[in-house]
Amino acid sequence: MQEHDIVVTVRTEYLQEQSVPEDDRYVFAYHITMTNCGTQAAKLLSRHWIITNGNEKVQEVKGAGVIGEYPNLAPGESYDYTSGTVMDTVVGSMHGSYRFLSEDGIEFEAPIPPFTLAVPNKVH
Numbered sequence: 874m875q876e877h878d879i880v881v882t883v884r885t886e887y888l889q890e891q892s893v894p895e896d897d898r899y900v901f902a903y904h905i906t907m908t909n910c911g912t913q914a915a916k917l918l919s920r921h922w923i924i925t926n927g928n929e930k931v932q933e934v935k936g937a938g939v940i941g942e943y944p945n946l947a948p949g950e951s952y953d954y955t956s957g958t959v960m961d962t963v964v965g966s967m968h969g970s971y972r973f974l975s976e977d978g979i980e981f982e983a984p985i986p987p988f989t990l991a992v993p994n995k996v997h
Contacts, residue, residue, distance in 0.1 A: 877975050878911035879946070879983035887992050888957070894992075897961040901990040904955045905939070907971065907983065909946035915973040916945040917952075918980070922969040927962030939971075963995040 884904040891900040909915055922934040937943075944952040958967065968987035974980050 876911050876913050876977070877915065877973070877979060877981040878909070879915060879971065879973055880908045880910050881971065881983055881985045882906045882908075883985070883988045885988060885990055887990075892992075894963075899960045899963060899990075899992055900957060901960065902955055902957045903967070903988070903990075904953065905985075906951055906953045907944075907946065908951040909948050911975070912948055914945060914947045914976045915981075917943050917971055918974055919972045920969065921972070922967055922985075924958060924960075924965065924967050926960050926965040958990070960990060963992040965990045 882905070886902050886904075888900040888902055892898055907917070917938060919935065919937050920939055924932045924934065940954050940956060942954070946952055966987055966989050967985075969985045970982045971985065972980060973983055
């Protein structure tokens with residue numbers, strides 16, 4: 874077992890009621906679970922997202938915390954949150970990383986695996 878090991882899982886959903894396809898506005902929610910699989914407590918410092926739309930246009934988002942919070946995860950503990958993004962294409966993808974500070978004073982990155990955002994029944 875590693876000292877610093879945060880595992881990130883993602884579940885997505887298309888928010889049809891907030892989307893306006895005729896204006897190329899597609900709204901997606903993503904539900905994140907981060908689990909401390911390491912041996913030391915770690916506090917989330919920041920996030921870094923790379924968002925790519927269906928036309929390969931890339932947008933980077935960096936910021937402190939997530940949804941205004943800075944969770945501190947003890948070993949074995951998980952933290953869940955939901956956020957969202959607006960795309961101008963029916964499909965896109967996101968990936969990135971979270972920056973954590975462990976109780977031993979070491980900063981480390983927890984990768985966010987790539988995931989797809991897609992309007993149901995629009996992508997084959």
